[in-house]
Amino acid sequence: MLSETGFIINHWITVIWLIAAAAYSFYAIYKDIADARKAKKAK
Amino acid sequence: MEHTAPLPQWTMFAILAAQGGFYILAVWLIGRKRGATADSYLTGGRDIGHGMINASIVATWIWAATLMISSWTGYQYGYIGPWWYAFGAVIPLPIMAYLGRQIKNVMPNVRSYPEFMRFRLDRKNHLLHSTIAVIVSFWVTLMIVTGGAVMGVAFTGAPFWAIAVTMVLIFVSYSSIAGLWANIFADTIMTVIMYVCLIIVAVGIFVSVGPMAMYEGLVNVVENKPNLQPALDEAGRASQYDSLNWLNTAGLGFLIVNVIGNLGAVLCNQTYWGRVIASNNPETVFKSFFTAAFCWWPIPLATATALGVGALAMGLTVGETYTVGDASITFSEAAAVGPTMVFVTLGYAGLACFVIAVGGATVSTGAGEILAVVTVFVNDFVKGYLKPDATDKQILLLSRISLFVCAGLVVAVVIYWRAIGFGFAGMYKAMGIAFSSAVIPLIMAAFWRKTNRDAVFWGTIVGSACGIGYWMSTDMDLLWGVVYSNVIVMGVSAVIAIPWTLIKPQPFDFKEMKESGFKLDGAEVVAVAGAADD
Numbered sequence: 321m322l323s324e325t326g327f328i329i330n331h332w333i334t335v336i337w338l339i340a341a342a343a344y345s346f347y348a349i350y351k352d353i354a355d356a357r358k359a360k361k362a363k
Numbered sequence: 364m365e366h367t368a369p370l371p372q373w374t375m376f377a378i379l380a381a382q383g384g385f386y387i388l389a390v391w392l393i394g395r396k397r398g399a400t401a402d403s404y405l406t407g408g409r410d411i412g413h414g415m416i417n418a419s420i421v422a423t424w425i426w427a428a429t430l431m432i433s434s435w436t437g438y439q440y441g442y443i444g445p446w447w448y449a450f451g452a453v454i455p456l457p458i459m460a461y462l463g464r465q466i467k468n469v470m471p472n473v474r475s476y477p478e479f480m481r482f483r484l485d486r487k488n489h490l491l492h493s494t495i496a497v498i499v500s501f502w503v504t505l506m507i508v509t510g511g512a513v514m515g516v517a518f519t520g521a522p523f524w525a526i527a528v529t530m531v532l533i534f535v536s537y538s539s540i541a542g543l544w545a546n547i548f549a550d551t552i553m554t555v556i557m558y559v560c561l562i563i564v565a566v567g568i569f570v571s572v573g574p575m576a577m578y579e580g581l582v583n584v585v586e587n588k589p590n591l592q593p594a595l596d597e598a599g600r601a602s603q604y605d606s607l608n609w610l611n612t613a614g615l616g617f618l619i620v621n622v623i624g625n626l627g628a629v630l631c632n633q634t635y636w637g638r639v640i641a642s643n644n645p646e647t648v649f650k651s652f653f654t655a656a657f658c659w660w661p662i663p664l665a666t667a668t669a670l671g672v673g674a675l676a677m678g679l680t681v682g683e684t685y686t687v688g689d690a691s692i693t694f695s696e697a698a699a700v701g702p703t704m705v706f707v708t709l710g711y712a713g714l715a716c717f718v719i720a721v722g723g724a725t726v727s728t729g730a731g732e733i734l735a736v737v738t739v740f741v742n743d744f745v746k747g748y749l750k751p752d753a754t755d756k757q758i759l760l761l762s763r764i765s766l767f768v769c770a771g772l773v774v775a776v777v778i779y780w781r782a783i784g785f786g787f788a789g790m791y792k793a794m795g796i797a798f799s800s801a802v803i804p805l806i807m808a809a810f811w812r813k814t815n816r817d818a819v820f821w822g823t824i825v826g827s828a829c830g831i832g833y834w835m836s837t838d839m840d841l842l843w844g845v846v847y848s849n850v851i852v853m854g855v856s857a858v859i860a861i862p863w864t865l866i867k868p869q870p871f872d873f874k875e876m877k878e879s880g881f882k883l884d885g886a887e888v889v890a891v892a893g894a895a896d897d
Contacts, residue, residue: 321585321607321608322442322607322608322609324575324578327442327574327577327578327581327607328574328575328578330442330574330668331569331574331577331668332574334445334565334661334664334665334668334669335565335566335569335665337660337661337664337665338558338561338562338565338661338662338664338665339562340661341558341657341658341659341660341661341662342558342559342562342658344654344657344658345414345417345418345421345554345555345558345658346555346558347414348413348414348417348418348654349414349415349418349551349554349555350414351412351413351414352412352413352414352415353414355412356412
């Protein structure tokens, strides 16, 4: 049976990972927009 | 049982209409030129970068099942349910990274994965995989619309059929303007919105309920075995009483079904191939599918831990009505544990976040899946066989018409299945039996230059027949019957295709595929060198 500490760590992992995933996705989208603007200016 | 819902019916339609209206306007203003030619309409222009592709894969793979069934796994199997759900569902993405990069490298002009099978193997494999691709995407659309409508009924009490019709109308509307680019663009916006909403839900429940209180609740369930699902027998409820055990045996059965079923749902699904095709280069494909796996995994994991495991810990009981302030919600079925728990703990704020997330997931994925059905129909069936000399304009017009025809069919089937009581969880489990036999043949065709064309063809058919036959013999059992059927499907296809190829290899040079593909310039289709006709 999972211990209380193990369950708490499990719950923390789920929340922190979700926030990290969101941060990466937002950054990747921002980079796409920035690259597209650079390419448009270069034209 | 009298149904009570916390929101008035009109709010469901208002939320859907607001999202749909926003996408239609944004696509019209920014991307309508992308729908000017059939090739651009079906391929998204083949120039989309990593950020949008990553976001689109994440949004496409988040659908009603991600949030509803994953929450159910937490409620049914305890803390390990969300891990098994997420693990099983994420496995196909890294595999797709390799597969997608390979096919984009060897056949840059490809528009659908059955088209790859046509020029890599032969006509019979092309027809088989075209049929599978249409069934996969159509089936997933049915599940998406059903799941989204179940959520809508739980929250608002609006008629199931009305929610289904509204959802389907919205996701064909912006797709009809600019095709695949519109899908990916809307997915990108939806990913941002979903992350914000789900972080609010996950953090909100972490703060308001807390892991320590949840742990105490689970210990209570394990020790006192309360009857939280009166409609289930003891065997059906047993897994809830094992909720702190990672080796929960019913949960392991679900994991097997999840892994095998999800392989087919991604690898044989033209929707994900659309993201491969729309990418600006093979390395973007490879990177995006890997990062999407990292970005997608915590979505069901965190949501289901908060909502499903949280509901189990709080002892929410199917059939009960819960009141928050002056509003009530009825926990009508176990599959609706997600919306029930979020309303009970976070009230209207949580409810709004969850409805927006699930509604958006339904719309974005539904749009992708319906366009996938249309892409395979026009690119492979029409251009391949019915009207090989179809021009770009004709294909474009037919694509738009087919979207709306397909939408009508989806609504009709969804309403019928709901009427006969074919449940959402049952659809999900049976998915693997229907089409996972095509997975190993597809991988063989993409990487093994000696693949025997007859071997993969018969491996796919016999594997599927054996799995379905076994499942029927168990009276379509939705517990271990489905598990064994899924194992049989993949096992039989491998046992036929691999030894047959080893005994009778048919060498092929992938370099021959560089210029392959159905041409959209009005020319009749001519088999490009390297594709064997039968």
